[in-house]
Each structure stands twice: as C-alpha cells, then as structure tokens.
C-alpha cells in the first residue's frame with residue numbers, strides 16, 4: 001500500500017466535509033476520486049498534502065504515518081500535486097518554473113546556496129539535467145524559454161505537471177487535470193497520465209469531472225457525496241452505479 005486513509009475526517013463550522021473516509025491506494029495505481037460539487041474531493045487532497053489538519057483518523061504514506069508531518073516536509077517525502085487553477089510563476093520561463101520544483105527538495109542550506117559552494121554547483125547541474133529530462137518527456141522543447149503567461153492554457157497544465165514531477169514524487173495528486181482543456185488537449189492529457197505511471201512508475205490520485213477521461217485512465221474509482229464514500233471499484237461499475245448517477249443528477 002502506498003497511501004492509506006483510515007477513518008479520515010475534517011469538519012468546517014459543523015459541516016463534515018470529509019466524514020470517516022477509508023481507502024488504500026496501491027503502488028503504480030491510477031486512483032480517481034469523483035463526486036458532485038462540494039462532495040469533499042479537494043478536501044481529501046488538502047488533507048493528504050497536510051494543508052488541512054484532520055479532526056479524526058490517520059493517513060499513512062509509504063509505511064509512515066504522515067498525519068502530523070508539516071506540509072513543507074510532504075514534498076520531500078515524495079508527494080507532489082497540481083492545483084485546480086494552475087499555480088505557476090506567470091512571468092518566469094518554463095525552465096525556471098521547473099527548476100523551482102527541483103529546489104523544493106533541495107538538500108543544501110541557504111548559506112551554502114548564497115556562497116554557491118561546490119556542493120551547490122553540483123546540485124544545480126543535477127537539477128538542470130532533471131529539468132531537461134522532464135522537458136523531453138513532456139515534449140516541451142518548443143516552449144522551454146517561453147514565459148508561462150504567453151502559453152496556451154493546455155500547455156500550462158502540462159508545465160504544472162512537469163513542476164510536480166521535478167520533485168521526483170512517488171505519489172502525484174492531480175486536481176482536475178482536464179478542466180479548461182478542449183477535447184484534443186484532453187486526449188493528450190490521457191496519454192501524459194498513462195505515461196507518467198507507465199514510464200516513470202509514479203502512482204497517481206486524481207480528482208476529475210470528465211467521465212470519459214475517468215473511464216479511460218483509472219484503475220479504480222472512488223465516488224463521494226457529502227463527505228462520504230458512495231461507491232469504490234472498477235471505473236465502469238462506479239460511473240454507472242445508480243447511487244452515483246443519482247448524486248450527479250441532484251448536483
């Protein structure tokens with residue numbers, strides 16, 4: 001098991017956004033969380049990445065309890081994420097945004113960085129190589145020097161995934177990878193998600209509304225409504241489950 005949530009709960013002002021949820025994600029799995037607006041999907045991501053403190057339950061990652069690990073330590077432990085509304089530095093280039101990802105897991109300290117000691121220089125070279133690998137992997141060669149603000153939305157989404165990969169994560173959390181994409185870009189996204197798992201061996205948990213994408217890439221799907229699990233299993237079975245269909249119709 002790479003990630004396990006045990007009876008995980010969080011409440012906001014009396015509302016149980018996540019209500020005693022348990023699930024386990026296997027290494028190498030593409031695991032998707034679906035559900036109508038407000039079901040608690042993004043809240044699960046915020047719990048796993050330690051932005052929210054749970055009011056109950058436990059999270060175990062790679063055999064270690066992370067329920068009380070500070071959020072800054074999460075990336076270094078091997079969990080990276082993307083956001084619903086893309087969070088990149090708009091005025092910086094693709095390369096520089098990817099380098100930021102590398103620096104998040106930097107092992108050197110600030111003084112060493114300021115003095116640009118040999119250890120820092122070596123690390124910088126390693127980071128540059130890593131960034132080049134990601135640029136090649138995600139076919140971003142044409143955009144390497146472009147500023148984020150000048151890029152089409154679909155490309156920015158790929159760069160954001162690249163920045164998360166620069167952390168060399170074991171687990172990648174993708175928040176609505178297809179949102180804002182046209183059908184052609186969504187097809188490309190299907191390929192990136194598969195390649196990241198197949199070629200890089202990264203486990204993926206994603207939140208997604210596009211049921212065609214969900215069916216095409218997921219190994220298993222967890223459906224939520226009002227903070228609770230209403231179905232968990234194979235994509236086709238979950239997506240056509242009467243309770244899941246009803247939850248979406250009432251949305």
Ligand SMILES: Nc1ncnc2c1ncn2[C@@H]1O[C@H](COP(=O)(O)OP(=O)(O)OP(=O)(O)O)[C@@H](O)[C@H]1O
Nearest residue numbers: 012015016017035036037038039040041042043044
């Ligand atoms: N920081 C917060 N403060 C107060 N309420 C919150 C907070 N975060 C989430 N909630 C509430 O928790 C519930 C679940 O929200 P969440 O964003 O997880 O839903 P979601 O399933 O991701 O929805 P969407 O598909 O719209 O993104 C909602 O009622 C939301 O208003």
